[in-house]
Structures are given as C-alpha cells and as structure tokens.
Amino acid sequence: MVDPDGEHPARIEFDEPLSDPAELQPLMMQLVGKARRVSGEDGTTSIEREVTELTGTRTFLTRVLAVSDVHPHLRMVTLGGVDLVTFSPLGPDTFLYVLLPPPSRTDLTIDQSFAWSQVPDMAEDERPVGAYYTLRAWRPDRCEVDILMVLHGDTGPASAWAARAQPGDPVALWGPRTAYEPPAATDSMLLIADETGLPALANILALVPDDMPVVAVVEVDGPDRLELRPTPATTIHWLNRRGAPAGTTTLIADLVRTLDLPGERTYVWGGGESRALTAVRRHVRDQLGRPRDAVSLVAYWRHATSPADD
Numbered sequence: 150m151v152d153p154d155g156e157h158p159a160r161i162e163f164d165e166p167l168s169d170p171a172e173l174q175p176l177m178m179q180l181v182g183k184a185r186r187v188s189g190e191d192g193t194t195s196i197e198r199e200v201t202e203l204t205g206t207r208t209f210l211t212r213v214l215a216v217s218d219v220h221p222h223l224r225m226v227t228l229g230g231v232d233l234v235t236f237s238p239l240g241p242d243t244f245l246y247v248l249l250p251p252p253s254r255t256d257l258t259i260d261q262s263f264a265w266s267q268v269p270d271m272a273e274d275e276r277p278v279g280a281y282y283t284l285r286a287w288r289p290d291r292c293e294v295d296i297l298m299v300l301h302g303d304t305g306p307a308s309a310w311a312a313r314a315q316p317g318d319p320v321a322l323w324g325p326r327t328a329y330e331p332p333a334a335t336d337s338m339l340l341i342a343d344e345t346g347l348p349a350l351a352n353i354l355a356l357v358p359d360d361m362p363v364v365a366v367v368e369v370d371g372p373d374r375l376e377l378r379p380t381p382a383t384t385i386h387w388l389n390r391r392g393a394p395a396g397t398t399t400l401i402a403d404l405v406r407t408l409d410l411p412g413e414r415t416y417v418w419g420g421g422e423s424r425a426l427t428a429v430r431r432h433v434r435d436q437l438g439r440p441r442d443a444v445s446l447v448a449y450w451r452h453a454t455s456p457a458d459d
C-alpha cells in the first residue's frame with residue numbers, strides 16, 4: 150500500500166484459494182470498492198483508473214495526410230481517417246502506440262481487431278513495428294491528429310519510417326494512454342523533457358493556469374526547439390547539448406540538483422531518456438522528499454548504454 154507517508158506492506162486474505170493469477174485482478178478491484186465504501190471516500194484509485202484506461206484502448210486505422218519538418222530532426226506527421234471519429238484524448242500527454250508495416254512491406258498486417266496478445270502467434274515478417282508517440286494536436290471535426298517524431302537515424306524502425314513517410318501511407322494507432330496525473334493539491338510544477346518529451350511538455354504548458362508557478366527543464370541540441378506558451382509564472386531552462394549524442398549527457402539532472410522546487414506541493418512530470426530521468430527521480434524522491442504520487446517521470450526511450458533496470 151502507498152500513502153503520503155510512504156509504502157506499507159499489507160496482507161490480504163481471500164475467501165477461496167486462487168488457481169489462476171488472472172482471477173486476482175477482479176478480486177483486487179472488488180476489494181478496492183469495498184474499502185472505499187467502508188471509508189466513505191469518493192473518487193477512484195489509480196489502479197481503477199489504470200484498468201479503465203486499458204480497457205478503453207483500441208486500434209484506429211489511419212493514413213498519413215501530411216508531413217512537414219519543424220526543424221531538421223523533428224518531423225510533424227498528420228494522420229487522419231474516419232476511424233478516429235470515436236477517438237478521444239485522455240490528457241495533455243496522451244500517447245498512442247504507432248503501429249507500422251513490418252520492414253520491407255508497405256501495407257499494414259493488422260486491423261482494428263489488433264491486440265498485443267496476437268503478436269507472439271504472428272509470423273515474424275508479419276509483426277508490426279512501431280513505438281509510442283504523443284498526441285501533439287487533435288482536430289476532432291476533421292478526424293485528424295498530429296504527432297511529432299524525432300528523426301534519430303535509421304537504427305529504429307519508427308524513426309526510419311518517419312524519415313520516409315508520405316501522404317497515403319497506412320498507420321494504425323493503439324491507445325490512447327496517459328501518465329500525467331497531478332494530485333488535486335498541486336500548487337506548482339517541475340516539468341522535464343528532452344526532444345521526445347517536448348510535445349507533451351508543450352501541451353501541458355498550454356493548459357496550466359497562468360498563475361501556477363512552473364519550472365521547465367528541456368534538453369535539446371542547439372536551436373532544435375519547439376515554441377512553448379509563455380506564462381507569467383513559468384521559467385524555462387533550455388539546455389543545449391552542443392552536438393553530443395542524445396542520451397549521453399547529465400545536463401538535466403545537474404541543473405535540477407541546483408533548483409529549488411517552485412512550491413510546497415510541486416508535481417514533477419517528465420518524459421525523456423531513461424537514465425537521465427532516473428537521476429532526476431532519485432533527486433526529487435530521495436533528496437527533495439516528493440511522494441510517489443507527485444512524481445510522474447516516464448522513460449520515453451533508452452540509450453544503448455542505459456541499464457535496463459533504470
């Protein structure tokens with residue numbers, strides 16, 4: 150169990166022995182419901198929200214409508230299709246898994262019935278490739294979404310696809326999902342990103358109240374920025390890695406260690422390279438004492454030298 154005082158072990162006894170681990174989830178949900186009725190509290194717990202979110206995900210079939218470059222290493226891809234008529238974003242960091250044709254094919258090998266459980270049974274050359282990307286913009290009246298894809302070379306299938314994407318190319322989107330969840334009492338924010346987290350950070354800054362103190366720390370290479378909405382209470386630190394390969398600097402954590410949090414109940418959100426965010430997480434949790442529910446630092450990608458358990 151986790152509460153504002155930290156983590157506590159809890160022993161739960163069920164009436165019947167469980168024979169299948171899948172039976173655990175409904176029993177846990179029943180237990181959560183029972184605990185809430187006894188406590189008299191309202192609202193939902195994070196486990197209930199997670200399950201609701203996962204059961205609400207589906208696969209949308211789209212096509213590339215347009216491609217344009219924000220700067221040489223960031224490509225905006227506009228996707229559209231009537232299938233998106235039922236799509237609805239979850240929060241400013243809403244992300245979707247972009248499912249692409251397998252390498253050496255141009256057609257999708259999946260349809261709306263796609264589920265991850267099917268993948269192990271698919272022939273290797275039929276398996277879709279792809280990665281998670283953030284919804285940068287959504288135009289429901291036109292059934293269109295924009296995503297911003299970092300071009301980091303041809304080593305990754307998603308980046309290689311983005312470099313060659315053309316209007317008409319088929320793309321499936323699995324989702325949506327979200328990790329942005331500021332506690333109700335949040336009085337300020339510390340936002341962290343590299344280029345991959347920048348689309349979500351831009352969306353978050355677009356909706357924070359004008360008077361909420363926000364500190365944003367963003368690592369980019371040279372002038373490769375994205376326009377962010379300035380508010381009177383926002384300070385943005387742009388960190389320039391000056392040609393060093395992405396994921397190899399300690400710029401973000403080095404700066405965060407020198408900063409004071411902008412409030413008493415600061416929510417810390419971040420999206421970026423795994424090792425960089427692990428260093429920030431250690432600092433804000435262990436040194437600054439922010440509780441687990443006030444910290445959403447998500448590893449958006451992993452540099453080849455980052456330990457897998459980061």
Ligand SMILES: Cc1cc2nc3c(=O)[nH]c(=O)nc-3n(C[C@H](O)[C@H](O)[C@H](O)COP(=O)(O)OP(=O)(O)OC[C@H]3O[C@@H](n4cnc5c(N)ncnc54)[C@H](O)[C@@H]3O)c2cc1C
Nearest residue numbers: 280281282283298299301305306307308345449450451452
């Ligand atoms: C919730 C979420 C939201 C995300 N939103 C975005 C987004 O809006 N825009 C975006 O561009 N990315 C976003 N990402 C990150 C993206 O999913 C990863 O960068 C992903 O690894 C790209 O897949 P790939 O097929 O190109 O490379 P992979 O096959 O995953 O990796 C191949 C190689 O490329 C390296 N690599 C991967 N990404 C990068 C990078 N960005 N820079 C340098 N080297 C890299 C890896 O270390 C590996 O060595 C998001 C990730 C998550 C989890």
